[in-house]
Amino acid sequence: MTLTVARLLADRRLGLTLVGGAAGADRPITWAHAIELEDPTPWLSGGELVMTTGLRLPGEPDAQRAYLRRLGAKGATALALDTGTVHSAVPEALRLEGDALGLPVLAVAGEVPFIAIGRAVADALAAADVTAAKRVADQQHRLARAALGGGIPAVVDALAGALEADVVVLDAHDAVLASASRDREDASRAARDLLARRRSRRRAASGVHADADGHLTSQVLGVAGVGRGEVLVGTRDALHATQRLLVNHAVSLIAIELEKPAAVLTVERRLRSAVLRALLSGVLGSDLTQLRYFGLDPDAPVVALAVVDAGPLLPAEELLDDVLAATGLPYLATSADGALIVLLPAEAADRTPEQVCAELRRGLGRPLGGGLGSAAALGEAGTSRQQALAAARAGRGGGRELLRFAELSTYDLLLGGQSREALAAVASAALGPLESYDAARNGELVRSLEAFLSHNGQWEAAAAAIEVHRHTMRNRMAKVAALLGRDVESAHVRAELWLAVKARELVQLGG
Template structure:
């Protein structure tokens, strides 16, 4: 409720007559008082209402009266023009304009109680709206907890408050952080954690508000039933409102529950996620759609499959990938497939999340991870996108670009991937079988097929091929001569290189095996879209 908005209540008939610069000041309460110096009975933020009984007779006295209101933090003055004065006195107007304190002229027909009721009703309605927003946000936090645990709760709270949020354990280590310019809130929360360690016999539950030149910080302890586990810090430009503090308390409760969650339960959730993903890939007839909702999807979700290869031990890769996706507040499904990691993400976030996964896993696992993304599709067609992602990932392992989207593959890969796997293998063997036979001979060192693939990938440059394989260029030339001899083809011919490149690409695609389901397979009737399955 602002001063300007109060004048828009036609039934009150209020007119803003001076102090126009303060018309947008916010009214926190309305109070009628007839003292010459009401300041000791005011706390700031009020709309003061008076009939002018004790404001003084001279302009100097009236100026002093308004000045005392201004110093007490009063928002505005409502002056009755029907009891002691027919209009607002000149001294009040002069002080109002000088100090920027708005003055409202109240007509004789408007009782002060009507103004008070209008202010209180609006404040009450605003509080109800505020707490309704909290209830809505509590639901968001609860769903965030189900999807990604404490990392996603911190992210959701940060977005709800539009403030940086940090979760620190009792040893000052960062468990989760979200929001721009979060260094200050991390530092302040770590200070509180250090202070907590230094106190003997400290209370397990505590809340602290700190204000400095950078802003306001609310630091709340996070505890389980048995021990203090950390601190949650929130930075804000102004002190948090009561509804916002309630939302922080709700987030603390959810985080406490997550921190107390037994390791066995966390492992069970991970296994369930993997089982749901495998069931989707195999197009199980008895699939429970309700399980999708638990992980943030539904039957209409548009998804993209992401495949990560060369990750090393899959358990470590799964844990790291889960941490990345939780930090990005992403809904996801995940399972291992052979030596690959399959992750299903919302289609609209494919590029962002695949890049995050690739960069983080390569940095944290210290292995040359390769990543491939399939085309967007409906969630029950995930097998199609997964097979495309496998093709893209395999291409990435053999290229300088380590994160490849299926849509960006060359024409050969796209055409070959649409063929029957048996035809792809036949095409590969017809061109490369003679080289395979040579490579399988005893005492043969250096595979001709691998050498050919690298040579073609480097556009027939011997020096680049030599560097890529770590072999002397003379040895490369000998191998290339042997390939020409065995195949009866001239490697200097562009046509021959194209044929061999098709064969090599077919070999790589054939190694992937057939997709989990046929690309044209219909989805079961319980899952089919209104227009029928996509073809």
């Protein structure tokens, strides 16, 4: 906790009384300095509690006021005057000038030595330093955990939260690698603002720039003397020493992430894959606390994302890992059953899966199918994975990159996981005679049957849907019944034919 004038006054052992400048009681004290000079300012650096017995204090009120003004101009925090040696009370001129300047003026009881005040200040500052060091150590640990679980985006997000700052990481070509906002809502706006402020000044290797919007701290990302980019940190106030230390630590972590050898990334990917396989197979058992090392909360729900038709799995897995790392979210990923499988926090289910599928499609240059399971406890992730696979396979060729399990109909679940050959066999077995008839006579029996089934056997509605007379529809359905040898008025037969029609539709969508 910062040592202020008010905190020092609260220590009754020191015999201090605030007699002027009460408005500045919350000003921080950086040191206590006893000095007996008419003008002590050359020996001050700002933030001091100036202690004097008054031996060299001017006697004239105007000179006393000028003395206090000089202290204020130098940045001194407060003046403490001994009232047991030269003065029995603080001169009125000092008290009034302290009020005018908002510079605290303290009366020191005659029996209290300055060394006691100095020791109290030193002890409080040391305790504050220990607390600050512990806080920095804790924050450094959080940054390291963020780097382990989510790479550069997670480090940037953690730094922004710790400093209440806007943070942007640029590569060597000024492209934004990651950004985070102090209000956690608009990282892209924060990135634009910081870049605009950076362009408004002359680019330097590293440093601090103050403007109307606050303070902009820049740190060059360099490894082995080679510049790899820049970290920009925007804060309302100037960073103090411990905060600068935290920025330096974050810069080091980011530089390490940028320089990770390919072999290390490969090991990380394999480890994530092995852990996810163990989780899905039940090998991990009920103790899931080790998943915290990957940023996953064992008590929080997760969702599974499955991606099919991604092509050769090795390059697809490498691209998937890059895409997921860029999100800054904790994750596990593997490949199984010819599909890519990802486990994400359930809170990311609204947008992240769509972004991942879109990035994979662009990177792989091919259409693919994505499926998202329902939220489940971490120990039940296998259920979400099965749902995701069913949704991904059901959505193949449907024109959507991602299909959620909750959106699937019954026929999707029954047919979506089947191969094209199996679907064709189902359709041919039930509709083969109709397809042969239509092909030979340029007929529309299959189309008419689909309309009939879609409209629950309502002649008028079915006929209107394909723009024929109801008698024509009746005649066609009679022909369908004759060719198939089935009663199309039977609910059981209609259900069977409906599945066949949908299987045929999936075959056609798949080309």
